[in-house]
Amino acid sequence: MKLVTAIIKPFKLDEVREALSAIGVQGITVTEVKGFGRQKGHTELYRGAEYVVDFLPKVKVEAAVADELVDRVIEAIEGAARTGKIGDGKLFVYNLEQVVRIRTGETGAQAL
């Protein structure tokens, strides 16, 4: 079991969600985050006081998926989230030790 985490541009969220549903991923967790990589921030000016804001708003999408699905998930997210411009984001794959469905107590692959 793997946890796929993707940091994407906020406006790409709907597309990514649809792409994941299309390949059978039934649930995701979304968080609003801030960050930067190579994309530059912006400068704000309040009455002469200048602030350089490095952090840009991004969205983190997390999905716990079965090992067999991982490659298709990566492909789906990449395809949906890509714009070709700097700041598209990154995707990470973690190993999942254990998964439990809280309502029923199911564990492992059945809980995904």
Place this chain on the structure above:
Amino acid sequence: MKKFLLSLTLGLSLLCGGTAALAQTPAAAPAASASEAAKPAAAPAPSASAAAAPAAAGASAAAAAASAAPAPVPNKGDVAWMIVATAFVIMMSIPGLALFYGGLVRSKNMLSVLMQVFVTFSMIVVLWCLYGYSLAFTEGNQFIGGFDRILMKGLFDPMKSEFANAATFSKGVVIPELLFMAFQATFAAITCCLIIGAFAERIKFSAMLMFMALWFTFSYTPIAHMVWFWMGPDAYTSKEVVDAMNAKAGLLWQWGALDFAGGTVVHINAAVAGLVGAFVIGKRTGYAKEAMAPHSLTLTMVGASLLWVGWFGFNAGSALEANGTAVLAFMNTFSATAAAVLAWCLGEALMRGKASMLGAASGAVAGLVAITPACGNVGLMGAMVIGFVAGFACLWGVNGLKKMLGADDSLDVFGVHGVGGIVGALLTGVFNSQALGGPGLVGDWVTAAVSSVPVADQVWIQLKAVLTTIVWSGVVSFIAYKVVDMTIGLRVSEEDEREGLDITSHGETAYSR
């Protein structure tokens, strides 16, 4: 222990003072006529004539009106307008100024700013009623009034169901003195609230209240007295009394300084107190290193809008009647502010390529401040010029001048109110002239004849008034801050400042996590 003793002393002295004042016989109706004219000392009958509005003493019997003319009665239109104007100015403070300032600070300090405005407002209104009005608007000397209206004595006689009257700027026209007092209370309160912006995000709540009480007493009331107190138009019955009547007026009034709604009394006065405070209290922890951006320019805009709308009460209400002068003041307030918004936006667009919401809101306030002394004293195009100039001048005030001064005036009180007030006061001297479209001024109160003072002369008078205000306020503020600092300390601790004043001073958060 020190704090307890201090509060106890303050409380006891207030009690003693209050009792003493009450013990006096309310008889001798407020000063006013005390002087010459042996008038039948009719008890607190609300005879209007002598009572002058920014003058004080209401009820003196048939003072000036030598003939058997019936005492003037308030006009319902004037009273209705002034009641509304008073309410508008209250709205300027709460929530207008509170939100304008609140939106500019970090969210962890939002409530502290709202509290400081709300409670300062309340405290000053009470002090005004207890003694402030009397010190500002009764006869005394050129610098300060007297005690004739302590505890609002003489304004309302419940036994006879009579209200004392105060004069306006027109002969034979009066409004209830209580209404004049209420209107002026809102001015005193908002002036003190303006100062809050300068030391926001680091001042101790109790210290602020103590400072306000001191500054209100020793800077606001004297300057209000000096600029606005006079005996009223009905006291000028003939050439013979002119010199005597003039001598009873406030010092700056005697100089001929023009300040319709408070460019000096309110804005320069408060701005200097703010600047001095910013210097004395010191910069915010992390200033210039950490981000201290406004947390809600949306609320700042709401605040600025409430200020603009409310300001019509502030400026047009200063005419004290529902008449042409009020309308002139209204329109000037309207156009000058709009011009200032455009000027600031234009200035910003030229300086850095973008006009900003904070800039537009600040531009509006700058225009409002500048037109305050001018509104009833300048012509229509003159007002627009004043607004336009103020927009640029205050833009410089919060950028170039601020860097030069080097103080952390958190919310730019001096940059906007100080620069705007000075620009407005000086330009009032220019555009008052009838040759430049202005309404001129009354040169002879016996005949109420209007004339103009040469521009250079009037500007010089305005400059003297501005400088006097700056020096007086500066000195009083400095002493007041020092007294507070030495007794209870001005600042909160660094940890408290870092955590945020909302939690540490008030035990609350403005926005749930």
